[in-house]
Amino acid sequence: MTLTASDQWQAEQSQVDHDHHVPTAGAMTGHVLANLTIHSQKLRQLVGSVKGLESRTLSMLFLEQEQAEHDWVNRISRVMSDMGEAIPTTTAEFQCYTMLEEDGALKFESTANQLSVVVNDLVTQTLFVTRAIKLAEREGQSCLELTLKELDGWLRHQIRVYQQIRGQSVKEAMDEDDED
Template structure:
């Protein structure tokens, strides 16, 4: 089988997996979200002003570093188990559920930081679902890796929300927001 044929087969299987969904497919969304979020953190570090700039100077690089480490770990874990991962820009754009807006770099620093917090919160929805799917599939190492990511993200949300002077769940997703998820 040629490389082109193999890739077409991978895309076909990926489409099936995303409509089922599977633990691997849901983790593909998480991988895409991590990459896009890392880029957004980098942008906010460059453009945020005010007190949020100091917060991002202190924590932004740690966030990017941690997300990139988990990104690599999840990619390796999926590939080692015969799963597909997003590998092209088009796939990352298709699989991410984080919104991008180039104009947001000119928003007030606190708004940029809160946007990153909301992105963390969005990621928790996918991570929680992927953990449940990994447990159903008897895939303990994926469930464990995702559980650690979930705990870390919740810690970052709490840290940033306190900095912004918000209650923990202020402005974040609630079950009433979307009954379709």
């Protein structure tokens, strides 16, 4: 019996729902992909709204990071596909799996507040990446584990870059998140 496209979609969603309750490395990586996707959209929002003396520099930095996050989504999605894992691909899935908050008013916030949101989002992303790394290690998914470890390093570098702009340390960013 051949399943219809709709039946296949429903079967995939049932498996994804099950995997999120276990959780598995694939399910946790779905959260990572959703966070990257939503964050890249937030960066795109900020590109045209950042103000002040640093606006050109920050706009370029946001654009570079947005493109890099897009590249990470593609790279991780390829690894997930190679493993036979389901990958979030719809807007509804991204909205369901992200742990980042969107707010259209962000583009009207001060540059300092915008940078604070970017850093907090990056810290949140590292939390999900480190969870996914542990699950991938436990499940023996070495390729996924390695890719996620590289992403973790890249995210932590981004935190340092933004914290330097803010005149703060990486430790201060991580401490801020612990207080939330």
